[in-house]
Amino acid sequence: xxxxxxxxxxxxxxxxxxxxxxxxxxxxxxxxxxxxxxxxxxxxxxxxxxxxxxxxxxxxxxxxxxxxxxxxxxxxxxxxxxxxxxxxxxxxxxxxxxxxxxxxxxxxxxxxx
Amino acid sequence: xxxxxxxxxxxxxxxxxxxxxxxxxxxxxxxxxxxxxxxxxxxxxxxxxxxxxxxxxxxxxxxxxxxxxxxxxxxxxxxxxxxxxxxxxxxxxxxxxxxxxxxxxxxxxxx
Numbered sequence: 024x025x026x027x028x029x030x031x032x033x034x035x036x037x038x039x040x041x042x043x044x045x046x047x048x049x050x051x052x053x054x055x056x057x058x059x060x061x062x063x064x065x066x067x068x069x070x071x072x073x074x075x076x077x078x079x080x081x082x083x084x085x086x087x088x089x090x091x092x093x094x095x096x097x098x099x100x101x102x103x104x105x106x107x108x109x110x111x112x113x114x115x116x117x118x119x120x121x122x123x124x125x126x127x128x129x130x131x132x133x134x135x136x
Numbered sequence: 137x138x139x140x141x142x143x144x145x146x147x148x149x150x151x152x153x154x155x156x157x158x159x160x161x162x163x164x165x166x167x168x169x170x171x172x173x174x175x176x177x178x179x180x181x182x183x184x185x186x187x188x189x190x191x192x193x194x195x196x197x198x199x200x201x202x203x204x205x206x207x208x209x210x211x212x213x214x215x216x217x218x219x220x221x222x223x224x225x226x227x228x229x230x231x232x233x234x235x236x237x238x239x240x241x242x243x244x245x246x247x
Contacts, residue, residue, distance in 0.1 A: 025178060056235070066179075066224065066237040079234040113178055121228040121235045122167055122186075127178035 026050065029114050029128035037136050041102040044131045048095055048116030054078065055097040056117075056125060057089055061110035072097055073120070101133070109135045140168070140208075140225040140238035148244040155212040157241040159225030160205075168201060169226045169235070170210050179224065182210070187230070217247045 026049035057069040068081035072091035091097045115125040140159040167186045171179040183199045198211040222240045
């Protein structure tokens with residue numbers, strides 16, 4: 024058990040819809056990272072938050088947004104969903120930054136019909 | 137791109153044999169990390185090696201880093217069927233804070 028909790032585990036929705044993925048980091052970790060894993064794109068870094076503030080941005084689409092709340096949990100919002108957004112979305116956490124190991128949740132599998 | 141690239145893409149060996157996976161990258165890095173992923177599950181951190189380190193060990197795992205060649209290798213000794221998984225290298229760019237993953241090596245260990 025990594026200590027990182029992601030909900031929901033599975034999500035099925037339709038094109039054009041909006042969903043919110045939730046992540047609770049390991050106790051004591053201040054940084055949260057979001058990744059997207061798909062068969063054609065592999066594992067892509069989306070965004071990192073540190074103690075409530077955006078720290079680094081990767082290949083995140085404008086239709087996607089994230090935030091980290093005062094209790095350090097994070098949410099990833101995906102809107103105007105397209106078929107190509109179907110993927111596994113992982114959250115990871117670390118004490119401060121990427122110079123430390125990241126601990127991953129089990130992911131949310133998003134299926135767009 | 138600062139992403140690591142693993143080689144080979146897939147590796148199949150017998151239990152007891154050693155498995156070696158390689159990772160190459162293109163930019164100066166702060167550190168390089170290896171992760172393991174069982175099918176459909178989250179990634180599990182294996183080893184972090186910093187740019188000023190050349191070799192690290194953890195149990196049956198040995199990681200080397202050659203910054204002059206911009207490459208790293210992961211050696212799993214005396215492999216077991218339970219080692220069957222995908223293995224990813226991830227690089228943290230020297231002047232950046234995000235971590236970029238390679239495409240991974242799919243390891244199959246046959247009992």
